Amino acid sequence: MDTWEFYTEKLIPALNEGLWMSVLIIVPSAALGVLIGVLAGAGRAAGPPWLRRVLDLYVSVFRGTPLVVQLTMWYYGLPGVSRFLGSILGPMGLPEFTWRFLVLSPYVASVVAFTLCSGAYQSEYIRGAILSIRKGQFQAAKSLGFTDSQTFWSITAPVAMRRALHGCGNEIIYLIKYSSLALLVTIQELTGKSNALASFYFRPLECYLLTALYYLALVSLATFFLRWLENRLRVPGMGMAKTG
Amino acid sequence: MTGRPEGSPPGAAGPPLMEARNITKILGGKLILDDVSLSLNRGEFKVLIGPSGSGKSTLLQCVHFLLIPDGGDVLxxxxxxxEMGHKNVCAFRREIGMIFQDFNLFDHLTARDNVAIAxxxxxxxPKAAAMARAMGELERVGLADKAGxxxxxxxxxxxxxxxxxxAMAMEPKLMLLDEPTSALDPELIGEVLxxxxxxxxxxxTMLMVTHQIGFARHLVNEINFMEDGRIIERGHPEALLADPASRxxxxxxxxxxxTGNQ
Structure with missing residues (x-):
């Protein structure tokens, strides 16, 4: 098989399939990660003390352990927990789903792992953004008769969103690349496909080089979108220079 | 600038518009306001002066219930x-406007949206009416062309x-001004005054903390001099300033x- 044919017949179709799988993992993980980050970040910045402690614990666990370990725990570790639960709940006459739900498919395990890890990092950016808002902004809102929730939606959220955008975007770009870890739980996404082809045809250079270009394209697309969003939300004097 | 006729502020016959009764406030273990009482009739303009740390700003914030006093009440x-309780304190604050030393405009909103958002x-x-009202208020302060x-x-x-x-767009009954010109360059003070x-x-009806005595003396009904959390002198500016023995x-x-300020 000549090189050209290898590209058009084998490598590119396979990588396109892998790309689709990657996108299916990245998009929900990024969206849910931001959602969790916003909730956890707001809770850590402004929540009651017990909530802060719970959320701080979440962040320190998920930021403090390797993502590979987390991912393999979700996929390979949880079935063990499920079996243990089953040995207790089964004899009690409970239906099987009360422990079977812990056995995750590779796809669900990946999305759960990436979402929770990403959310922990996102919450740090959101928390920082909320804490950086000057006290006077809240005082002004109070003096105009804003309730706490009106202040949150009219002042805190729009300002924090702009301040956090840089960091959150950065985290999404990281996520695009660490989504490749999904190959460890048997998912045939971009890197998984590339890995298989490279060893089957013994052409690692071409395979990995082209895979790198695919990731570069994904990241460029995300960067472009984030720049567009930044420019749309840009407010003079809020520390975001016009780019792009 | 012409002063209001002495001794007969409008609405003086009825009960005071605002009455702060025996306000006490402790911050960081320190007694900042020590049993301060102050009242304003409708249309009156009073000034608080005094050395820094005497409790002027804290008094304004307590009158506004931005800070909840430890003792006393505001009517x-x-x-x-x-008596309004925690839930209705927002409704109470809404009736009072506050001007801060460092403006505290909402950084993410245009001038017009700053006025319209509350x-x-x-x-x-409704949005259209709020925007129209905001333009009207900006016109009154000479900034219609800066709305965007x-x-x-x-x-x-x-x-x-x-x-x-x-603050004016909310049609407050009382306006509190906390050193509104002290963060300004000298040449910008005039436009605000x-x-x-x-x-x-x-x-x-206004209560203002200021050191612009030259401005205040011709315009206000009463100067209140604060020191160590108490109002130790109060009186008409001409009377107080004419008495060389007064604090x-x-x-x-x-x-x-x-400062060379007059």
């Missing part, structure tokens, strides 16, 4: 802030005028020696 048209969110005025600019694009004096427009003088002539007069003459 606005006879309605007690303490109308829309707090008073639930963000705070970072405005000078200090313009920011403070927008913040006055923002002009707007404040216009409010006074329009009959707005107010010595403080003000030292102030004008130091």
């Amino acid at each position: 606005l048209e006879g309605a007690s802030a303490v 109308l829309r969110k707090v008073k639930k005025v 600019l963000y705070p970072a694009q405005l000078s200090g004096g313009q920011k403070q005028r927008v913040s006055i427009a923002r 002009n707007v404040i003088a216009n409010l006074a002539r329009g009959g707005m 107010t007069a010595t403080f003000c003459s030292r102030l004008s020696e130091l």
Whole structure:
């Protein structure tokens, strides 16, 4: 098989399939990660003390352990927990789903792992953004008769969103690349496909080089979108220079 | 600038518009306000002066219930802030406007949106009406042409005028001003004082912390001199400043020696 044919017949179709799988993992993980980050970040910045402690614990666990370990725990570790639960709940006459739900498919395990890890990092950016808002902004809102929730939606959220955008975007770009870890739980996404082809045809250079270009394209697309969003939300004097 | 006729502020016959009764406030273990009482009739303009740390700003914030006093009460048209309870404190604050030393405009909103947002969110005025009202208020402070600019694009004096427009749009019964010109460059002070003088002539009830005695003496009904959390002197500016033995007069003459302010 000549090189050209290898590209058009084998490598590119396979990588396109892998790309689709990657996108299916990245998009929900990024969206849910931001959602969790916003909730956890707001809770850590402004929540009651017990909530802060719970959320701080979440962040320190998920930021403090390797993502590979987390991912393999979700996929390979949880079935063990499920079996243990089953040995207790089964004899009690409970239906099987009360422990079977812990056995995750590779796809669900990946999305759960990436979402929770990403959310922990996102919450740090959101928390920082909320804490950086000057006290006077809240005082002004109070003096105009804003309730706490009106202040949150009219002042805190729009300002924090702009301040956090840089960091959150950065985290999404990281996520695009660490989504490749999904190959460890048997998912045939971009890197998984590339890995298989490279060893089957013994052409690692071409395979990995082209895979790198695919990731570069994904990241460029995300960067472009984030720049567009930044420019749309840009407010003079809020520390975001016009780019792009 | 012409002063209001002495001794007969409008509405003086009825109960006071605002009455602060025996306000006590402790911050960080220190007694900042020590049993302070103060009242304003409708249309009156009073000034608080005194050395820094004497509790002037804290008193304004307690009158507004931005800080909840540890003791005492504030009555606005006879309605007690303490009795309103925690839930209605927002409704109480809405009736009072506050101008801050460092403006505190909302950084992410244009001048016009700064004025309109409380109308829309707090008073639930429809968007178009709120925007029209905001333009009207900006016109009154001479900034209609800056409506689309963000705070970072405005000078200090313009920011403070927008913040006055923002407070006025809520139609407050009482306006509190916390050193509204002390963060401004000297050449920008005049434009803000002009707007404040216009409010006074329009009959707005106001309580202002200021060191601009030259401005205040012709316009206000009463000077209250604060020291160590108490009001130790109060009286008509001409009377207080004419009495060389008064604490107010010595403080003000030292102030004008130091800064050249009159």
